[in-house]
Amino acid sequence: MSVMLLTPRPESPRSDPTPAAHDRVYRGLRTRIMHGAIAPGQALTLRGIGAEFGVSMTPAREAVRRLVAEGALQLSSSGRVSTPELTNERIEELAALRALLEVELASRALPRAHMALIDRLQTINASIGEVIEAHDAVGYIRTNLEFHRTLYLRAQAPAMLAMAETVWLQLGPTMRKLYGRLQRRETPHFHKLIIAALKAGDEPGLRLAVRSDVTQGLRMLTT
Amino acid sequence: MSVMLLTPRPESPRSDPTPAAHDRVYRGLRTRIMHGAIAPGQALTLRGIGAEFGVSMTPAREAVRRLVAEGALQLSSSGRVSTPELTNERIEELAALRALLEVELASRALPRAHMALIDRLQTINASIGEVIEAHDAVGYIRTNLEFHRTLYLRAQAPAMLAMAETVWLQLGPTMRKLYGRLQRRETPHFHKLIIAALKAGDEPGLRLAVRSDVTQGLRMLTT
DNA sequence: ATGACCGACATGTGATCACAAACGAGCCGG
DNA sequence: CCGGCTCGTTTGTGATCACATGTCGGTCAT
Numbered sequence: 001m002s003v004m005l006l007t008p009r010p011e012s013p014r015s016d017p018t019p020a021a022h023d024r025v026y027r028g029l030r031t032r033i034m035h036g037a038i039a040p041g042q043a044l045t046l047r048g049i050g051a052e053f054g055v056s057m058t059p060a061r062e063a064v065r066r067l068v069a070e071g072a073l074q075l076s077s078s079g080r081v082s083t084p085e086l087t088n089e090r091i092e093e094l095a096a097l098r099a100l101l102e103v104e105l106a107s108r109a110l111p112r113a114h115m116a117l118i119d120r121l122q123t124i125n126a127s128i129g130e131v132i133e134a135h136d137a138v139g140y141i142r143t144n145l146e147f148h149r150t151l152y153l154r155a156q157a158p159a160m161l162a163m164a165e166t167v168w169l170q171l172g173p174t175m176r177k178l179y180g181r182l183q184r185r186e187t188p189h190f191h192k193l194i195i196a197a198l199k200a201g202d203e204p205g206l207r208l209a210v211r212s213d214v215t216q217g218l219r220m221l222t223t
Numbered sequence: 224m225s226v227m228l229l230t231p232r233p234e235s236p237r238s239d240p241t242p243a244a245h246d247r248v249y250r251g252l253r254t255r256i257m258h259g260a261i262a263p264g265q266a267l268t269l270r271g272i273g274a275e276f277g278v279s280m281t282p283a284r285e286a287v288r289r290l291v292a293e294g295a296l297q298l299s300s301s302g303r304v305s306t307p308e309l310t311n312e313r314i315e316e317l318a319a320l321r322a323l324l325e326v327e328l329a330s331r332a333l334p335r336a337h338m339a340l341i342d343r344l345q346t347i348n349a350s351i352g353e354v355i356e357a358h359d360a361v362g363y364i365r366t367n368l369e370f371h372r373t374l375y376l377r378a379q380a381p382a383m384l385a386m387a388e389t390v391w392l393q394l395g396p397t398m399r400k401l402y403g404r405l406q407r408r409e410t411p412h413f414h415k416l417i418i419a420a421l422k423a424g425d426e427p428g429l430r431l432a433v434r435s436d437v438t439q440g441l442r443m444l445t446t
Numbered sequence: 447a448t449g450a451c452c453g454a455c456a457t458g459t460g461a462t463c464a465c466a467a468a469c470g471a472g473c474c475g476g
Numbered sequence: 477c478c479g480g481c482t483c484g485t486t487t488g489t490g491a492t493c494a495c496a497t498g499t500c501g502g503t504c505a506t
Contacts, residue, residue, distance in 0.1 A: 285489095
């Protein structure tokens with residue numbers, strides 16, 4: 001009778017066939033927020049989110065709770081959901097956190113950085129130029145983060161990387177406002193310094209370059 | 224007729240009269256985990272949590288999701304909830320994070336540290352001796368964290384403090400195992416160094432003392 | 447005695463519902 | 477013309493339910 005019950009999931013084991021609904025919603029919202037696709041102060045509704053992802057309120061609520069826990073979303077006293085509008089003090093704090101965490105991550109990645117990694121970084125850096133040409137703010141943020149993440153992945157420090165990503169998440173909506181403002185810009189200077197320091201195995205130089213790259217953009221964000 | 228409608232909340236604005244159920248559950252579980260009241264690897268069930276707090280599964284699930292997002296709980300592939308058993312690599316990483324964040328927090332608190340703060344720290348430090356006498360592991364962790372939090376609150380850096388607390392949360396169950404092991408111990412030496420550095424306004428000394436205090440305990444945790 | 451199978455129970459997931467609170471637009475009095 | 481009230485609608489919250497899946501026990505064949 002129930003012989004078929006032994007293979008309840010005929011799909012391939014890799015790439016979970018049906019990711020949990022709340023996880024799909026979480027990931028969808030997360031990347032949007034981190035890439036700056038949502039403006040600060042934007043209001044969201046659970047029913048709206050659910051409708052957008054084709055699920056009911058329950059998974060939408062779970063995804064929102066998770067994002068609130070990570071500081072990516074804000075809850076008003078009445079439970080309304082919105083992307084946070086950051087104060088200057090908070091922006092400075094988050095910039096300091098980025099500096100702390102990412103300098104450490106880069107430093108740990110340095111001894112593990114092979115030529116293949118540097119090549120990939122240069123490729124990513126080149127594509128940053130393209131998105132700048134296209135005036136694609138979201139694409140710029142996404143590619144920039146990809147550059148940093150690619151480097152930090154070599155640090156073999158998942159907890160630290162997760163914390164750095166949490167900070168990125170909190171800065172997402174605000175970064176959109178920043179990069180929407182200053183349109184013209186060449187491919188980031190400090191990225192080249194980072195790559196040069198990696199090639200030279202120059203740890204102090206790498207720390208300084210990362211710190212500068214992180215600080216530079218955020219400094220002009222404080223109104 | 225409806226003049227009273229302008230004061231929809233006759234209660235005092237502080238201490239929300241009926242905190243949301245999911246928040247009560249979240250806070251309850253959170254402090255338990257952070258204080259090391261739950262052993263690593265301990266399994267939990269949504270229905271069990273709900274029953275314990277007198278709520279249904281829904282708020283229990285939200286609280287759990289939030290704690291999972293903060294790394295305080297772990298989800299097995301099938302969705303089962305448990306406190307994580309940390310690997311040595313992860314413990315070292317979290318210790319490094321504590322060092323990074325807390326040194327920075329202490330450094331920021333230093334210029335704001337008045338005599339009243341130092342007095343409070345000394346009072347807390349004294350009570351640490353008592354809980355050590357009583358062989359109260361949970362009390363020790365709680366009081367120790369109170370010492371650190373009291374200092375870091377002066378840093379006026381809420382985002383950074385929140386990150387530090389997240390790290391504490393992840394280390395909670397594992398710390399229980401540690402402090403359960405080594406029973407006898409005098410009131411922590413490095414706390415006295417921290418207080419001395421605060422009195423002297425000695426920033427390098429403070430940074431070193433905090434780093435030592437954070438590192439010391441965690442070092443003997445790596446199996 | 448040992449191992450695989452199978453079935454009952456436990457558990458997480460997501461949808462739906464009832465309810466309370468909050469928001470907002472319209473209305474009324476000034 | 478303006479300000480405050482009011483009521484309908486929107487929205488979040490929590491309980492409950494049906495269902496799929498996982499887990500653990502016993503059972504039976506070898």
